[in-house]
Amino acid sequence: QQQVKQSPQSLIVQKGGISIINCAYENTAFDYFPWYQQFPGKGPALLIAIRPDVSEKKEGRFTISFNKSAKQFSLHIMDSQPGDSATYFCAASRGGTGANNLFFGTGTRLTVIP
Amino acid sequence: KAGVTQTPRYLIKTRGQQVTLSCSPISGHRSVSWYQQTPGQGLQFLFEYFSETQRNKGNFPGRFSGRQFSNSRSEMNVSTLELGDSALYLCASSRAGVSYNEQFFGPGTRLTVL
Numbered sequence: 001q002q003q004v005k006q007s008p009q010s011l012i013v014q015k016g017g018i019s020i021i022n023c024a025y026e027n028t029a030f031d032y033f034p035w036y037q038q039f040p041g042k043g044p045a046l047l048i049a050i051r052p053d054v055s056e057k058k059e060g061r062f063t064i065s066f067n068k069s070a071k072q073f074s075l076h077i078m079d080s081q082p083g084d085s086a087t088y089f090c091a092a093s094r095g096g097t098g099a100n101n102l103f104f105g106t107g108t109r110l111t112v113i114p
Numbered sequence: 115k116a117g118v119t120q121t122p123r124y125l126i127k128t129r130g131q132q133v134t135l136s137c138s139p140i141s142g143h144r145s146v147s148w149y150q151q152t153p154g155q156g157l158q159f160l161f162e163y164f165s166e167t168q169r170n171k172g173n174f175p176g177r178f179s180g181r182q183f184s185n186s187r188s189e190m191n192v193s194t195l196e197l198g199d200s201a202l203y204l205c206a207s208s209r210a211g212v213s214y215n216e217q218f219f220g221p222g223t224r225l226t227v228l
Contacts, residue, residue, distance in 0.1 A: 034216075043118070043204050043219030044157070089157060100147050100208055100217060101170045104157035 006105025023090035030092040118220035139207030
C-alpha cells in the first residue's frame with residue numbers, strides 16, 4: 001500500500017517553464033514532508049521540506065505548497081532549467097522517533113528541454 | 115566534510131547466497147537508515163539504527179537485518195538471496211535520531227542477484 005501517492009510519473013517542460021509535481025497522503029500522523037532530487041547514479045538529495053504548520057515554503061526557484069485539509073502537497077519549480085532534469089520524490093514521515101522513516105512517493109522523472 | 119560512503123558500489127550474487135553491505139555515515143551523525151530502491155516498488159524503508167539500536171523497521175522479511183557499531187558505521191545483511199532482492203540499496207545518515215533532521219543519502223550499492 002503506497003502511503004504517499006505522486007503524480008505525474010513523468011513530466012516534460014520547456015526551459016523557463018514551470019514544473020509542477022503533486023503528492024497526496026492519507027496518514028494524518030505525517031508531519032514532515034520533504035522533497036528529494038535524484039540524478040542517475042546518485043543517491044537522493046534533499047531539495048526542500050515543509051511542516052504542516054505553514055501552507056507554503058519557498059527556496060529559490062523551488063516552492064512547496066501544502067494543503068493540510070486536502071492532505072496534498074506539491075512542488076513547483078519556477079524557471080525550469082535543463083540542469084533540473086532529474087527524478088523527484090516526495091516523502092512524508094511522522095515526528096519523534098519515526099522522523100527518519102521516510103515514506104516515499106513513486107517518483108517523477110522531469111525532463112527540461114532547451 | 116565527507117559524505118555518506120557505501121561499499122561496495124556494485125555486487126553480483128547468486129540466489130541462496132548472503133551479502134553484507136556497509137555504510138559509513140557523515141562524521142557526527144548518529145542515525146543511519148537503510149532503503150531499498152527498485153523500479154517497481156520505488157524507495158522503501160528497511161530499518162533505522164540509532165546509538166547501535168534498531169529503532170524503526172520497515173515491512174521486510176527477517177532475511178534483511180542490520181547492525182550499527184559504536185562509531186555509527188552500519189552494515190546490512192541479506193541472507194538467502196532471491197531474484198527479487200536485486201535493487202539499489204541506499205543508506206542515509208542524519209545528525210540526531212529525532213525531529214526533522216535532514217537525511218543525507220549515500221550513492222548506494224547496486225546488488226544484482228542471478
